[in-house]
Amino acid sequence: MSWTPICDYDKLLPERGVCALVEGRQVAVFRTYDGALHALDNLDPFSGAYVLSRGIVGTRKGEPTVASPLHKQVFSLVSGVCLDEQGVAVPVYPVRVADGRVEVSV
Amino acid sequence: MSRIVVVGYGPTAHRLVETLVSKGFDGRITVIGEEPRPAYDRVHLTSYLSGTSAEDLTYDVPEGAVTKLSTRVTGIDRDAKHVVTGDGDVEPYDVLVLATGSAPFVPPVPGAEHAFVYRTIEDLDAIKVAAKDAAEGVVVGGGLLGLEAADALRALGLKAHIVEMSPWLMPRQVDEGGGAVLKQHIEDLGLSVHAGAGVKEIVADDQGQVTGLLKPDGTLVDAQVVVFSAGIRPRDELARSSGLEVGERGGIVVDSGMLTSDPSIYAVGECALAGGMIYGLVGPCNTMAEVAVDRIMGGSATFEGADMSTKLKLLGVEVAQFGAMDGALDVTYMDPVGGVYKKLFISDDAKTLLGGICVGDASPYTSLRPFVGKALPAAPSDLLFSGAGASLDLPDEAQVCSCNNVCAGDVRTAIADKGVTDVPGIKACTRAGTTCGSCVPMLKQLLEKSGVEVSKALCEHFTYSRAELFDIVRVRKITTFSQLITEHGQGRGCDICKPAVASILASLHNGHVLEGERAALQDTNDAFLANMQKNGTYSVVPRIPGGEITPEKLIVIGEVARDFGLYTKITGGQRIDLFGARVDQLPEIWRRLVEAGFESGHAYGKALRTVKSCVGSTWCRYGVQDSVGLAIALELRYRGLRSPHKLKSAVSGCARECAEARSKDFGIIATEKGWNLYVAGNGGFKPRHADLLAGDLSTEELIRTIDRFLMFYIRTADRLQRTSTWLESLEGGLDYLREVIMEDSLGICADLDAQMEHHTATYADEWAATLDDPEKLSRFVSFVNAPGVPDPSIVFEQERGQIKPVMAR
Numbered sequence: 001m002s003w004t005p006i007c008d009y010d011k012l013l014p015e016r017g018v019c020a021l022v023e024g025r026q027v028a029v030f031r032t033y034d035g036a037l038h039a040l041d042n043l044d045p046f047s048g049a050y051v052l053s054r055g056i057v058g059t060r061k062g063e064p065t066v067a068s069p070l071h072k073q074v075f076s077l078v079s080g081v082c083l084d085e086q087g088v089a090v091p092v093y094p095v096r097v098a099d100g101r102v103e104v105s106v
Numbered sequence: 107m108s109r110i111v112v113v114g115y116g117p118t119a120h121r122l123v124e125t126l127v128s129k130g131f132d133g134r135i136t137v138i139g140e141e142p143r144p145a146y147d148r149v150h151l152t153s154y155l156s157g158t159s160a161e162d163l164t165y166d167v168p169e170g171a172v173t174k175l176s177t178r179v180t181g182i183d184r185d186a187k188h189v190v191t192g193d194g195d196v197e198p199y200d201v202l203v204l205a206t207g208s209a210p211f212v213p214p215v216p217g218a219e220h221a222f223v224y225r226t227i228e229d230l231d232a233i234k235v236a237a238k239d240a241a242e243g244v245v246v247g248g249g250l251l252g253l254e255a256a257d258a259l260r261a262l263g264l265k266a267h268i269v270e271m272s273p274w275l276m277p278r279q280v281d282e283g284g285g286a287v288l289k290q291h292i293e294d295l296g297l298s299v300h301a302g303a304g305v306k307e308i309v310a311d312d313q314g315q316v317t318g319l320l321k322p323d324g325t326l327v328d329a330q331v332v333v334f335s336a337g338i339r340p341r342d343e344l345a346r347s348s349g350l351e352v353g354e355r356g357g358i359v360v361d362s363g364m365l366t367s368d369p370s371i372y373a374v375g376e377c378a379l380a381g382g383m384i385y386g387l388v389g390p391c392n393t394m395a396e397v398a399v400d401r402i403m404g405g406s407a408t409f410e411g412a413d414m415s416t417k418l419k420l421l422g423v424e425v426a427q428f429g430a431m432d433g434a435l436d437v438t439y440m441d442p443v444g445g446v447y448k449k450l451f452i453s454d455d456a457k458t459l460l461g462g463i464c465v466g467d468a469s470p471y472t473s474l475r476p477f478v479g480k481a482l483p484a485a486p487s488d489l490l491f492s493g494a495g496a497s498l499d500l501p502d503e504a505q506v507c508s509c510n511n512v513c514a515g516d517v518r519t520a521i522a523d524k525g526v527t528d529v530p531g532i533k534a535c536t537r538a539g540t541t542c543g544s545c546v547p548m549l550k551q552l553l554e555k556s557g558v559e560v561s562k563a564l565c566e567h568f569t570y571s572r573a574e575l576f577d578i579v580r581v582r583k584i585t586t587f588s589q590l591i592t593e594h595g596q597g598r599g600c601d602i603c604k605p606a607v608a609s610i611l612a613s614l615h616n617g618h619v620l621e622g623e624r625a626a627l628q629d630t631n632d633a634f635l636a637n638m639q640k641n642g643t644y645s646v647v648p649r650i651p652g653g654e655i656t657p658e659k660l661i662v663i664g665e666v667a668r669d670f671g672l673y674t675k676i677t678g679g680q681r682i683d684l685f686g687a688r689v690d691q692l693p694e695i696w697r698r699l700v701e702a703g704f705e706s707g708h709a710y711g712k713a714l715r716t717v718k719s720c721v722g723s724t725w726c727r728y729g730v731q732d733s734v735g736l737a738i739a740l741e742l743r744y745r746g747l748r749s750p751h752k753l754k755s756a757v758s759g760c761a762r763e764c765a766e767a768r769s770k771d772f773g774i775i776a777t778e779k780g781w782n783l784y785v786a787g788n789g790g791f792k793p794r795h796a797d798l799l800a801g802d803l804s805t806e807e808l809i810r811t812i813d814r815f816l817m818f819y820i821r822t823a824d825r826l827q828r829t830s831t832w833l834e835s836l837e838g839g840l841d842y843l844r845e846v847i848m849e850d851s852l853g854i855c856a857d858l859d860a861q862m863e864h865h866t867a868t869y870a871d872e873w874a875a876t877l878d879d880p881e882k883l884s885r886f887v888s889f890v891n892a893p894g895v896p897d898p899s900i901v902f903e904q905e906r907g908q909i910k911p912v913m914a915r
Contacts, residue, residue, distance in 0.1 A: 006891040011884075015598070015626035016633075018890035026899070029890075033588075033598050048913050049642035050899045054630040054689075058600035060566070067601035069630035069638055074601070 001094065003103035012037075012102065017053035017066065025106045027093055028053035030077055032064045038077035039095040039104050044068045045088055052090065108133040110402065111189055111199035113179045113344065115139025117148055117388060118375030119205035120165045122395035127168040129403060135171040136197055138189070140178045141226060149388055149542055151227070152258050155234065157782050157801025159761065160227050162768075182348040184368055201370055201402055204345055204358060205395075208338035208376035208386065213246075217308030220316045221246075221332040224255040233333060237262040240330035244268075244319045246305055247335035248275040253420045255335045256297055260421075267298040267327050269319065271336075274301050279416055279427040280447075283440065284465045287447040291423040291466065300327065308332050338386055340377045353379040362408040364398040372398045381411050388541060389413070389508040396511075413508050415478075417471045417542075419841070426471035429461025429478035437486040441466075448490050450474070457481055472548050476504030476514065499555065506548045509541035514552060521556040529553065530834040547837060564825060565602040568595040572750060572825040576610050580821075585615060587627050605629045606825045609712055612748035613820050614861075616868040618875050619711075619748075620882050631710035634886065635872055636692055641911035643900055644692060645685040646672070647709035648699050649745060652719045652737035652757075653680030662702040670695055673908045679716035679754065681707055686909050688896055693886050696873045705871040708746060712826075714753045717741040718766070722759030722776075731776030733759035736805065740774075743809065746869045747816065750823040750832075768796045771829040772812055777801070781808045785815055785843075786833035794830040797840050800848065810859070814847035817858040 006020040012031035019042050020027045026042035030053075042050045047070040055066040057077070064077040073084045082088035094105045110126065112119050115137050123135055139145070146163040154163060167173055178192040188198040210223035222233050224245075237243065243259040245252050248270030259266040268275065274285025275292070289299050300321065307320040318326045340357040351359040351367035357379025364372045364380070374394040376386050385391060390412030400407035415428035423445075433451030440447050446466035453460060459477045464470050470489065477483055480501065500506070502515030520526045520535040532549050533539050539546045562571035568591075570578065575590070584590050587607050591599055599607075608627035612619055619625075619632050631637050636644035648663065663682050667674045672695075673685040687695055709715060717740045720726065722733030737757040747753070756765040757774045767773025773784040779802040787796025800811055823832040836842060845851040847858070876882045888897040902909035 004891075011890065013626055013885075014623070016885075018885075019888065020891045021889040021895060022891070026889075026897075047640060049640065050897060051630070051638070051642040054633065054638070054642075056601040056604050056629065057598075057626065058567075058604060059597040060600065062597060064598070065600070070640070070642075072601055 001105050003096070003098070003105050005098075005101040005103045007102055009097050009100050009102050015057040017055065017057065019050070019053035020104060022104055022106050026050045026053075027104050027106060028066070029095060029102060029104060030057055030064075030066060032057060032077065036064070037095045037097065037102060038064065039093040040066070040075065040077065040080050041091040041093070043090065044070055044073075045082075045090060046071055046073055046085075109198060109200045110135050110203065111197050111201075112137045112203045112205055113189060114205035114207055114341075114375070114377070115141065115145050115173065115175070116205060116207045116375065117145050117165075118207070118391040118395050119203070120145035120168075121392045122203060122205060122374060122399055123171045124165075124168045125396050125399040126402070127170055129399060131399075131403065133200075135168075136174065136199075137167075137171055138174045138177050138179055138191065138197065140176065141228075142176045143227075144173060144175070146227065148225075151224075151230065152254050152261075153798065154227060154230050155258050155261055156798070157777070158798045162795070162798070163227070179344060182344065182371075184348060184371070187370065199370070201372070202368075203398060203402075204366070204371065204373040204377060205375045206341040206344060206377040208340050208384070210334055211337040211339050212334045213305060213336060215305050215307055217310050217316070218334070220308050220310045220314060221334050224251060224258070224333050224335050230258070233258070233331065234262065236331045237264055240264055242267065242327075242329045243331035243333065244327055244329040245333045245335055246319070247337065248272070248299070248301065249278060249335065249337070250276065250416065250418065250420070252335035253292070255333045256292075257421050259331065259333070260295070260297065264331065265296070265298075267300060267319075267329065268292070269300045269303050269305060269321070269327070271304055272301065275299060276425060279425060280463050280465055281431065281449065283438065284425075284447045284449065284463045287440070287442065287445055287465045288423060288425065290442070291445050292421055295421055297421070298327075338376060338384070340379070340384055342377055345373065345377070353382070357384050362397075362410065363401045363406070364394055364409060365401065372401070374398050380409055383411065385412060385414075387412075387414060387416070389511070392509060392541075393511050413478075413505060415471070415475055415508060417468050419468075424464065424466060424468035426464040426468035427462070428471055428475040429459070431461060431463065433460040437490060439490040450486050450490060452482065452486060472545070476500045476506065476548075480504075500548075500552070506552070507536075507538035507541075507545045510537040512536045512538035517549060517552045518556060521553060527553070528835055530831055533834070546839070550837060564606060565600055567591060567597045567599050567603050570594070572606055572610070572827075573822045575607065576613075576821055579607075579610050580614055585611065586623055587611070588623060599627075601629070602825070605632070605712070606750075608632070609748045609750065613865075616746070616865055618870070618872060620872075620876065620885075625882075625885075634689055634692060635696075635706060635710060635876060636687065637710045639685060639911070641900060641913060642897070643685070643911065644687045644689065645683050645709070646687055646692070646695055646699075647677065647681050647683050647707040648704035649707040649741070650681045650716075651741040651745075652717055652734050654719075654734055654738060659702060659704070662698065662704075666695055666698050669698075671902075671909060673910065677709075677716075680718050681709075681716060683709070686902060686911070688888060688900060689886055690888050690893070690896065693877060693883050697877055700871070700874050700877060705745070706873045708872075711748060712751050713746060713748045714741070714744040714755070716754065717744075718754075718756035718770075720757075720759050720762075720764035722757075726759060728762060729759035729776070730778055731759050731781065733757040733765065733774075733776060736774065736781070737765075740809070740812070743866055744812075744816065746872070747820075747865055749816070749820045751826050751828045753816070753829070769793065770796060772796070772815060774808065780804050783808055783811055783815075786829040788828055788830035790828075792830070797833070799840065799844065811847060813862040814855055814858045815843070817861050818843070818847055818854075821858075 017030040028042040080090045080092040181190040243264040244267040245256040256266045345358040358373040375391040397407045397409045417426035434454035435452040438449045450462045451460040500514040504514045563569045604627040717737040719733045719737035723729035756767040758765040769789045775782045784796035785799045788794045887893040901912045
């Protein structure tokens with residue numbers, strides 16, 4: 001597994017996402033309130049636009065989520081599964097912190 | 107059945123035609139009316155004097171109906187089946203409906219020709235003119251309409267007298283005890299009541315100018331304006347001359363299906379004599395119209411008489427009567443200090459409620475009217491004294507809305523089967539509450555008791571409504587979402603509660619929306635201070651207050667659009683929208699705009715958008731006020747104000763209303779004397795004409811009233827509730843709103859004023875502040891690991907010389 005550093009951990013605001021371009025893929029990286037990191041594909045499968053990193057981060061029944069900024073479908077940050085429509089999911093990517101840097105693997 | 111002709115175009119004719127159309131009648135409908143305009147709302151006629159225009163009161167002509175206005179029908183040829191109009195035209199019919207209404211009764215006393223009546227818009231115009239040079243006015247007749255007319259005279263600045271033949275006022279609604287309490291109320295307001303008095307003569311000078319009213323006892327009441335409101339007489343002259351059967355004391359005789367003595371001719375409304383009665387209230391007349399339509403279309407509906415119950419607020423006094431006005435037993439509650447009189451009539455076995463009378467407090471009307479003819483729901487003294495009854499369970503067949511004949515069961519069906527969860531939903535579904543509105547509290551009660559859990563919880567994270575959260579944040583001085591959700595919620599929020607709380611914090615504190623933790627609460631539009639479009643790009647709308655812009659600024663917008671390759675479009679709010687900006691272009695675009703003096707237009711926010719204007723008196727030859735100047739002042743005052751939903755406004759410089767102010771959350775229309783303020787209008791999915799809140803305001807009064815209106819809305823509305831639905835669901839409606847923000851009935855106006863003062867004092871342009879803050883600016887990148895790289899997924903093609911987005915699939 002190869003890791004690509006994308007930015008300093010401190011650059012991430014709690015409960016907001018950023019987008020990174022990694023090997024031609026758009027990866028949405030989120031820092032939740034408890035400091036944990038999650039990475040999803042940035043492509044919103046409903047609209048076809050690369051926007052998930054700009055959604056609102058929250059929780060649903062305790063599970064961390066992001067809502068698409070276009071039409072508000074909610075995705076689990078843990079599994080990438082859409083919680084509002086069955087059978088829809090976005091890819092999740094491994095993400096970690098190394099030496100204060102956030103790294104993702106695609 | 108192909109041709110229906112309706113003679114008369116009042117509210118009953120309107121209801122008839124409207125019902126025909128809605129039931130799919132596919133023949134030709136012709137309505138012939140002698141007034142110069144289609145039917146209008148007579149229940150709210152008096153509001154014409156306080157600024158509501160004739161157009162506002164006038165009902166829309168139902169689609170498909172042909173109207174002939176200012177036209178009188180002079181004859182009916184029943185053999186040939188046609189009517190003849192005053193200008194000699196012939197209109198053939200298969201079915202004829204007479205809805206000729208009534209005329210005010212003017213007693214044959216000397217000088218009566220100098221007096222006015224109170225029925226049409228033209229009557230009110232004439233009274234208005236006469237009142238200009240008058241100091242005192244008399245209304246003859248102390249019934250419902252008489253008191254309304256007296257209130258109108260008072261509003262026109264006259265000292266008003268009421269002369270009533272009976273020993274007390276409103277003899278058809280209240281008994282002697284109630285009349286005494288009513289008299290006290292009315293005299294406290296400065297009106298004079300002459301009960302038990304008749305009219306001997308209307309005295310006028312040689313020029314025909316009225317000087318007073320002479321009572322039979324020889325005393326003279328000084329007055330320059332006299333208005334007769336002493337009952338109505340059915341307009342049956344056409345029926346009479348056509349040989350139709352009429353009643354001994356007037357009225358066109360109809361059977362229970364509203365059919366006259368001619369099987370092709372129906373009569374409805376105040377001209378019809380149904381079961382020996384003439385009905386002058388809107389509810390029964392509407393029912394007659396609906397029965398006639400049902401019959402015309404082959405049904406078998408019948409009109410079985412009607413509930414003449416009344417509830418009204420006249421001169422600030424609530425008066426109500428329901429059911430019978432006597433009974434074997436009665437129980438009375440009387441409080442002369444508080445001016446309250448309530449009486450219930452009960453059967454001799456003390457078990458059945460027969461009726462009631464209320465003055466000063468009409469709450470028993472709401473709670474007890476549905477129980478008329480049924481077992482008393484509690485001991486009468488409890489019902490009258492403790493205010494019990496407010497929570498009684500209504501039987502299904504109990505009528506809740508008498509104007510539209512809707513029963514409790516109909517409302518329950520709408521709630522249970524159609525999933526209605528609020529009062530506006532019930533109104534749309536059943537028509538209940540859409541005419542006089544007096545049953546709205548009852549509708550609310552039915553909703554609350556329906557068992558349908560109408561959760562006010564914002565989302566799974568907060569059990570509170572937005573209004574409750576607003577109060578919590580305000581009273582406990584909470585400044586962060588984290589504090590609020592830790593102390594009053596659960597979890598970490600979502601796309602529903604976070605923007606709602608962000609909006610509350612912004613309304614109350616007015617700091618930068620991207621400051622600190624608040625950045626994470628915003629929808630993407632607020633987070634990037636621009637509007638996200640379908641391909642993930644943003645559009646940019648600089649503020650153009652009032653729609654006024656210099657050529658230099660227009661050129662800057664053009665240059666920015668050209669240099670960044672943006673699609674440009676003029677918006678409906680008199681601004682210019684620039685589309686297709688990538689997130690990383692936004693700061694550069696805004697640097698150019700801010701340098702040229704532009705500010706954020708908040709097109710992305712639940713906030714004030716624009717105050718549109720017409721060109722106004724500066725240029726327009728019709729304008730009476732400077733609408734552009736006012737629009738700019740208002741837009742600058744309220745710019746940046748965050749609210750439960752977007753806010754739109756407009757200012758028109760004259761009654762032609764070119765700015766379409768009445769489709770706005772708050773709209774202003776210039777008058778000769780100042781400004782009329784309309785509130786709670788809406789275009790969009792469910793259009794709504796704004797209601798007149800106050801008329802002829804000075805600019806200072808206007809701004810103070812708008813300040814309070816906006817702040818009260820911001821405080822109490824639900825999330826994403828526009829002012830239109832907010833007002834519809836506000837208990838007490840427009841009157842209540844007026845009491846709160848114009849009469850300070852809740853004692854909160856100073857607070858609302860202070861809140862708005864804080865807003866205007868602390869406003870700062872969000873974009874200018876963002877450009878000055880490297881940390882905030884650093885978020886405006888497509889890729890955090892490649893800040894200079896544009897998003898390769900964003901692709902455009904050309905259309906009509908500009909870009910348009912291409913979606914990958």
